[in-house]
């Protein structure tokens with residue numbers, strides 16, 4: 040919820056097409072990429088149809104295309120009628136992810152093309168092509184409806200979040216409320232934690248229903264994490280810096296989107312209090328909206344920081360009422376997400392045009408601001424990851440957050456973050472970096 044502004048458009052540099060050998064064992068999307076490299080003027084949909092018509096033989100498909108009289112003309116398939124024409128339309132290789140499909144290492148990653156949106160509905164497609172998994176009809180229907188009604192009532196007193204962006208104070212295009220488990224946590228959140236460099240004044244305690252649902256979300260998320268590790272991560276092992284401990288949510292941000300125009304801009308969630316490789320459980324209630332995800336692409340050279348960050352298109356995950364989306368450990372560092380304004384919505388019988396979203400989060404005790412590095416402004420720093428420069432790509436660092444406080448200037452504090460294999464901070468190594476002068480090179 041901390042970042043909701045659309046980023047500036049940057050120059051895009053096309054990525055070279057992957058080169059593959061002709062091999063009958065290749066999955067369809069790889070064959071499609073081969074065919075595409077042989078017939079670059081033809082649409083992927085057309086190529087797919089021809090490929091299927093030739094039983095997956097690239098050479099036969101290619102020969103038939105070569106003999107076609109007007110190859111550049113798009114040939115629409117007859118009877119291709121569905122909401123999602125084909126996932127194969129989006130096949131490109133993606134070189135810079137820490138995660139590969141464990142079961143099918145040769146499989147090309149599907150990614151939406153620049154400027155296009157790939158719409159995903161089924162849990163299988165979402166698990167395969169995004170860093171998320173989804174569980175539809177997560178709660179018993181009555182409980183989901185009751186929780187929705189309770190939060191619609193709560194949301195009447197939610198506020199837009201405001202923060203300072205450069206010299207302008209901006210406010211989020213939706214409202215939010217923050218809930219924690221106990222009165223002690225409420226007090227600590229009000230007086231010790233910072234969000235966008237500012238204190239939260241409105242911190243509430245979890246309602247009994249939010250608390251009961253938290254336990255269900257916790258169990259489901261832990262199961263999904265294990266499945267993800269087993270089936271998709273290299274060697275069936277958790278990611279480096281991912282916590283091996285069970286995910287244990289102790290806070291919930293609740294967002295209310297009061298109509299189709301309310302939204303949240305492209306962002307990654309702040310890792311400052313969650314630590315690296317954080318997992319988030321996100322429950323949607325009310326009107327169905329599109330949750331968009333986009334991979335952060337490593338720029339080709341540092342001379343043009345972030346130049347390729349917009350390369351590739353976006354994937355829209357449809358979030359109906361009562362669906363639980365799990366953002367897995369690879370999400371925040373390597374992907375960005377947003378909820379775009381909607382052109383049209385289907386009104387929900389209880390919520391009208393409103394959508395409620397609950398993100399359950401696990402605030403790790405070792406990332407309490409009492410322990411994290413403080414800058415010259417005297418406030419705890421913010422934890423970020425290098426996403427815009429090829430050099431040090433994916434490395435974590437602490438920096439000053441005070442520049443986001445309205446009316447306050449920040450300092451140039453910068454410190455590389457050091458974590459052990461399980462993502463716990465290694466403060467000693469960070470302190471020695473400061474002593475040796477390596478902590479302030481940002």
Ligand SMILES: O=C(O)CCC(=O)C(=O)O
Nearest residue numbers: 040294308330378396398
């Ligand atoms: O509304 C959603 O589904 C996502 C909200 C979100 O990204 C956030 O609160 O950080």
Ligand SMILES: [Fe+2]
Nearest residue numbers: 040307308376
């Ligand atoms: Fe988010």
